[in-house]
Amino acid sequence: MIRFLFAFVLAAAPSFAQDSGFRCSDTTVEFVPTHITYGSMAECSGTQVTIGSTHVEPVRNKCPQLVVVTPSHYAPKHSPGCNTDVRVASQSPIVTYTFRCSGHYLLMFRLTAECVMVDKQNLGTIPNHTTMPCGQVAVQTPTSHGG
């Protein structure tokens, strides 16, 4: 009898959740890799540029004025039947780096010139999502997270 009641509660929980205003968004996550975009380039017999663990070489011997790095993250993706919701697990910074060509000899032979990072700024934030079974918490859309 107790086992029957227990099974009944388990089976009814989703529908109870549904009736209580919780609904399954059928949303999962998909991996979005790191994306790098470059601003305009200046002449510079530069070496390869490394930002943290990210190797950047858009065009050899050119120094990008700015580089925008959107980090890898998990973004929500609607997937009917997946029976999961998503929530924001953390925020990651979108960072922009500025460079200038240093030690650039304006002579016939450009022998020593280097593309040097001079500044970096947080441009924005991008939420990193994770999945959870439907019915655990009220569905929240990513953009309404927080105030």
Add this chain to the structure above:
Amino acid sequence: MRRILILGAATALLVGLGATLEWSTTGPGPVRAPSQANATTPSRPDLTAEPHAAQPRTIVEAVDQTAIPGFGITYEAAIESLIAAAMELNRRADADADQDELAAIDAEARAVLAQLLHEVRSAPERALHDLILHSSLATPAPRPVQVRRLVLLRVVQEGLAWRHERRAEPAIQSSLDTLVAACLDLLPTVATLVTELGDETLVERPYLGVYHESAVLGLFELAKGDAHLGRTASALLVTLWRNMEREGARTAAETASLALLFAEDASPSRRSAALEHLLRSSGGRYLAAALEAVQRSGDRDLVDRFASVAAEVLEPATALSVLRSLAESQRGACLAAHLQLAQRDPGAVREAYELHLADGTAQAFRLGLVRSAGWSRCEDAIALAQEALESDPDPQIRRDALLALASAATAEQLAPSIEAVLSDPRRANDPAWIDAVAGALVNSRGRGSLGLIARHGPRVAADSRLGPAFRDQLLAALEARIPEWGSGEQR
């Protein structure tokens, strides 16, 4: 295999071309002084006149000025002399030599190069041939090889420049076209040549012409699977079309028609070149068609590239409308383009934001505008960031506005906003807002904000809701700015 065959054929062509040029250069007799020359012949350097008093600004000018009378030079001797000068420049530069010393060595090297190009008319072809011979697969190449290649490349580049300057003479125009064609043939054979002959020698230069159209288009076939060659081929095609319009070989309508044909080409790099050309030429006449093609492609890199070119060449208002269209279909993309526009016209960016804030439209576009605000660091940027922080209905935009305000404003202007967030129970308990405050404190460093970081940084760093990415940034900023922090005294 195909590349080896191309390399062999091009080498044979160069050897033959060099021999032909030497014959035509040495010709039937010595160069005559201008007073003895036929008045209708093109002007030639006067070998018997006194050296010109004014220093030439470029090597092209130097070639045309008087060489030292009776002082011949061979190709081999000139190359070795230039290599010695380059090594000496390198050695003295590493030893922090005086700029005047370096300039003196450079001036001597320029004179040798000018004399070489004047007296050995096949020097660029021979240098191109030697460049192939010294194309090493070793990465990096040994230093002596690097210097020799540098010298050889300069001979090719200055040779092209001199011939282009003198292209009114049919024989010289022909030799220019042939040399450029040889460069194009060799370009796909070795990775370093894509950069040296493509990016550094032909892209955005006036040498490509209608004679080279087939060769440039052929590069795209060879570029399959080679992203670097694809990018260079794309840049060469844009250069070619621009040159042809400028020289009158093709009208703007004709190149635009070709570009429209390639706008949805299977080759991503050819597609990119076509769309870039449609933006740059014809005053944006084909903008709508190009924009439609970009949006249909679904290629994020293409969208970013297109947006950046739009931000560079179109009127700010038009560029903003392009970014708005792209933002709605590619959320989060085009950030570099937004930054370029914010720097060009922060007033237009602010106006666009206020318009869409008022009618509550284009949320993704508003996000890009707010994120770019911190880049221009002016009154318009500060006003935009403050307005977004206070009034935007989207919480992510409000948080990113705090980051933008921290980049654009002074510490005095930023402090009230930081304190308002931290004293608001709802936001102070929200992990996303804690991350935003940390990011803002990091952005604000270096502009009189040490007090702000010292006042709020430790508290935020100690907050368990602070995310790992922003925690690492804030801790690094605290350790860099507050010496005691690293010792644990301030924790």
